[in-house]
Amino acid sequence: LARARLSMGLSFASSGPDGDPMLKAKALSEAQEAARLRPGMGEAKLALGLYYLAANDSDRALAELAEAEKLLPNSAEVWQTRATIYMRQNKIRERIAALRRAEILDPRGITVLRMLAMTLRYVRDWPEAERTADRVRAVLQGAQRHWKYARAWDEVRKTGKLDPLKQELARAPTGGEADPPELHKSFQFELAVLERDFVTAERLLHELPAKVLEDDAYPKAMYEALLAVGRGGDRAVIERTLMAAREEIEKLRAASPNDYYAYINLGLIDAFLRRKEQAIREGQHAVELATAASQLEGNDASAALALIYARTGESDRAIELIEHLLTVPANLTQEGIYNMTVVELKYRWEWDPLRNDPRFQKIIAGPEPKTVY
Structure with missing residues (x-):
């Protein structure tokens, strides 16, 4: 043994x-x-x-x-x-069935419950994701409070409203390793961005130590660049901030040349820099790398490519991809700006170039399509 x-x-x-x-x-x-x-x-x-x-x-x-x-x-x-x-x-489908079987055999197995919650989010089954998240919190009994924020996000995606996240953030963090103030502040930052309160978002980002964001979707410089674009203003200042972020992403790409996230971020930055051909090329390369790893990761990179299309004037290609990606499993474990859910398409400013397109308006007004898997 x-x-x-x-x-x-x-x-x-x-x-x-x-x-x-x-x-x-x-x-x-x-x-x-x-x-x-x-x-x-x-x-x-x-x-x-x-x-x-x-x-x-x-x-x-x-x-x-x-x-x-x-x-x-x-x-x-x-x-x-x-x-x-x-x-x-x-x-x-087979993965979910296997995890259900494991859950029956070990109802308090925290790894299985976490895997199941993440997988249910992949297929946008918000009610079951909520149920499983509640199970996780019950088993942990406050040991890792970040699950309460994940649970709030499930509710946001189910209802299409930001109220559940607001209500959770209205409660003060308990502190300590289980619920550190920095984690609470990072979700306050996320909410401020969704509500386009860029002044508050900028203050919160300045207060957040870089280490809090190390495991998130982007390095801190990328968040600073996105805020600069979202806030608007002096184009020269925006471009300097974007170039500073690009330098940081290039270092990551050099260290891990097959990391598709680096190419996603380079493509997004170049789209914001109005380098259309280069941005699309980087986004398409990210899709190639990601799809070689798994279809789920390929869908993730394709969502980023859809945003690159949207930001570079390729509305038809963006909407065609969005319509497809809303019907296939999505990697929603990170609060990425290109997360493919109806509520995030509705609230994230990054999709504004499509905001007046009747096809996009129909997507964000209607119910979320059923995920096929």
Whole structure:
């Protein structure tokens, strides 16, 4: 059992194309040795499944998990691992079913509940996403208060109104690691931007330390640039702020040349700089990189490309993409300016070039289309 668990840990540590090959080899040898020592041990099969998942061999991973399931019929880990594989295979319906099964087997399994909540957001099932978020909060019992903000966002997207987020932000943060004031302030900043209160947004962004935004959609310089564009004013000042952000994004791109987010951000900046051809080229390259990773990430990058089209005068191409993207799964785990939901199309100033187009008006006035998956 110890060898199987060691193998699982090594597989987690070495997953992905850039994982340490020595760790991967050690993970495989430990799993094989566990299976040799105890041929009927389900954990050994689970360890082999996780190894092949880390090695990006989904078919072999699923075959090992089928054997693990026979030996461990009450294991939520087996179904959680299946769900991870199904995400890679773009099988979201199967992923949700696997996570539901894992939830039944381990109702307080926080990792499963988080995965399920995120997946339900991908398919815009706001009522079920809310229910699962409530489960997460009940299990955590205040240990991680940021889930209350995620829950408020689910309500915003379900109702099409900002009131749920306003009501949550009206409550003072409890402080400490579970609910730090900086996190509360970051959502106040987000609300101010949505309400186009750029003066308040600028003050809040100035008060927020850069580290709070490190795991968000953009570096702080990008937020500063977006605020400059949204606020308007002296074009020379706006362009200087955009160029400062571009320099920061270029550093990120140089460090990770296959990171599609860097190309998304470069494309958006160049669109705001009115460099049409360059912006579209960068956005299209982001889509190519993202789609190679997964369809969900491809949809994410395509949403950014739609915004680039909107900002560069390509209204027909933007609306055509929007109409399609509202019917397919979307990556909504970050508060990105191109998140593809009706409420965000309605409130985000970045889509203003489409605001007077009757086709766009129809999109934001109507109910959100059903996500097909």
